[in-house]
Amino acid sequence: MLNAIVLAAGEGKRMKSRRPKVLQTIGGRPMLRHLIESLDALETEQILVVTGSGAEQVEASLEDSGCRFIRQAERLGTGHAVMQALPKVPDDARVLILPGDMPLIRPETLKSLLDSQADLALLSFMADDPTGYGRILRDAQGRVLAIREQRDASADELSVNEVNSGVMCARAGDLSRWLDQISDDNAQGEYYLTDCIAIAAGEGRRVDAVVAPDAEELMGANDRAQLARLEAVFQNRARQALMAQGVTLADPSRVIVRGRINCGQDVFIDADVLLQGDVTLGDNVQIGQGCVLGNCSLASGTQLAPYTVIESASTTGACTVGPFARLRPGTELAEGVKIGNFVEVKNARFERGAKASHLSYVGDARVGEGANLGAGTITCNYDGVNKHRTRIGKDAFVGSNTALVAPVEIGDGATIGAGSVITQSAPADALTVARARQRSFKAWKRPEKKDN
Ligand code: UD1
Ligand code: CA
Numbered sequence: 001m002l003n004a005i006v007l008a009a010g011e012g013k014r015m016k017s018r019r020p021k022v023l024q025t026i027g028g029r030p031m032l033r034h035l036i037e038s039l040d041a042l043e044t045e046q047i048l049v050v051t052g053s054g055a056e057q058v059e060a061s062l063e064d065s066g067c068r069f070i071r072q073a074e075r076l077g078t079g080h081a082v083m084q085a086l087p088k089v090p091d092d093a094r095v096l097i098l099p100g101d102m103p104l105i106r107p108e109t110l111k112s113l114l115d116s117q118a119d120l121a122l123l124s125f126m127a128d129d130p131t132g133y134g135r136i137l138r139d140a141q142g143r144v145l146a147i148r149e150q151r152d153a154s155a156d157e158l159s160v161n162e163v164n165s166g167v168m169c170a171r172a173g174d175l176s177r178w179l180d181q182i183s184d185d186n187a188q189g190e191y192y193l194t195d196c197i198a199i200a201a202g203e204g205r206r207v208d209a210v211v212a213p214d215a216e217e218l219m220g221a222n223d224r225a226q227l228a229r230l231e232a233v234f235q236n237r238a239r240q241a242l243m244a245q246g247v248t249l250a251d252p253s254r255v256i257v258r259g260r261i262n263c264g265q266d267v268f269i270d271a272d273v274l275l276q277g278d279v280t281l282g283d284n285v286q287i288g289q290g291c292v293l294g295n296c297s298l299a300s301g302t303q304l305a306p307y308t309v310i311e312s313a314s315t316t317g318a319c320t321v322g323p324f325a326r327l328r329p330g331t332e333l334a335e336g337v338k339i340g341n342f343v344e345v346k347n348a349r350f351e352r353g354a355k356a357s358h359l360s361y362v363g364d365a366r367v368g369e370g371a372n373l374g375a376g377t378i379t380c381n382y383d384g385v386n387k388h389r390t391r392i393g394k395d396a397f398v399g400s401n402t403a404l405v406a407p408v409e410i411g412d413g414a415t416i417g418a419g420s421v422i423t424q425s426a427p428a429d430a431l432t433v434a435r436a437r438q439r440s441f442k443a444w445k446r447p448e449k450k451d452n
Pocket of ligand 1: 006008009010011021022052072074075076077079080082099100101107132133134135147149163164165166184191192194219220222277
């Protein structure tokens with residue numbers, strides 16, 4: 001029976017932020033969220049999250065996670081934090097303790113710790129720069145004796161490169177007994193969880209530090225510089241995962257991933273692309289330079305020319321979009337649709353083969369199969385109070401610079417003369433022109449310059 005205790009009560013002073021530390025984001029999502037996802041891959045009886053500073057915010061961020069929350073009213077240290085949660089765990093249960101600021105840990109690494117038969121097992125790693133971490137102190141035989149925190153360490157101890165990740169595992173009953181013996185007599189005046197190690201070793205219990213092969217995934221983030229380092233590792237992983245799915249990245253270091261990306265084969269992504277939220281890209285989708293894609297699904301063969309911005313939209317067949325196009329929420333494009341430069345689409349469906357090639361705004365509309373919207377076609381969907389719909393029929397042809405004042409309907413096969421302001425429905429298969437008639441004045445003469 002495995003119980004997890006996640007320590008997330010700290011303020012994170014070193015971040016210099018109003019946001020609780022564990023809610024600082026990596027890949028667009030809170031660090032704590034990443035950690036809970038890794039834990040979800042293990043079979044835990046319960047996940048107890050110790051909250052304190054910014055508790056309401058932290059708890060709200062995990063509302064749908066099934067975690068239980070324990071408030072640590074005063075932050076008296078990591079040992080004190082664990083003590084608050086232990087009463088909720090049966091004495092004979094195994095407890096896995098994790099710091100909330102460790103978003104990159106993989107479930108496999110946690111499993112390797114859980115495989116240890118030791119009475120107290122912890123994950124350590126070799127740090128190039130151990131500054132800030134607790135140092136693992138071993139005897140001549142390599143047995144773990146203690147963990148010494150940075151601020152309490154001697155010069156010799158500071159030179160140790162094996163450091164504590166903050167993840168450990170032991171029986172709840174043992175932990176309570178050890179924690180009853182720790183004190184706050186140290187440089188920070190805190191109850192250190194890490195003092196349990198020396199106590200357990202002193203009882204003659206088996207203490208194991210499992211050295212994780214990949215130091216990167218155990219890195220914590222106490223300040224913005226460390227956060228940036230974790231972000232870099234996360235991005236690197238995300239890019240590797242994309243390439244493993246069969247995606248070509250023109251320059252892997254220039255794609256940013258802030259969400260869950262699902263790609264088919266032979267997708268091509270050019271430089272400086274940002275992917276956020278849930279993004280699904282079908283086979284052979286081509287994403288041009290500088291595109292920003294949020295929560296969208298693009299069907300196989302869709303091509304985005306550079307600097308296209310998409311939010312909550314989808315293509316259901318191969319389409320071409322951009323450059324400099326904007327697809328806003330509720331946009332749906334069927335096969336063969338073309339959306340060209342400086343076209344904005346919102347809450348509108350384009351049927352098969354419909355086109356808006358230049359400089360248009362199409363909102364709250366349905367554009368029929370094969371219809372063609374000329375440059376500068378605008379749906380006037382908003383009367384200042386309410387939104388209204390525009391319906392454009394199959395094979396309609398709307399001349400350039402037409403304003404379609406909604407609610408309005410353009411019939412199938414209708415042609416609208418350029419520059420029209422359409423306020424009433426236009427019949428199918430007819431030419432509708434709604435603009436001042438052109439006149440020429442033969443007798444008119446240009447004014448001449450007067451002599452004064
Ligand atoms: C801790 C470890 C250190 C280890 C490092 C790994 C201790 C004493 N030190 O140091 O050995 O190398 O993590 O990153 O455990 N927290 C609470 N309540 C508190 C204090 C902290 O919930 O009263 C939480 C924090 O929110 C954080 C976690 O515990 O998520 C670790 O605390 P932090 O202050 O970051 O510890 P470190 O100084 O990094
Ligand atoms: Ca930390």
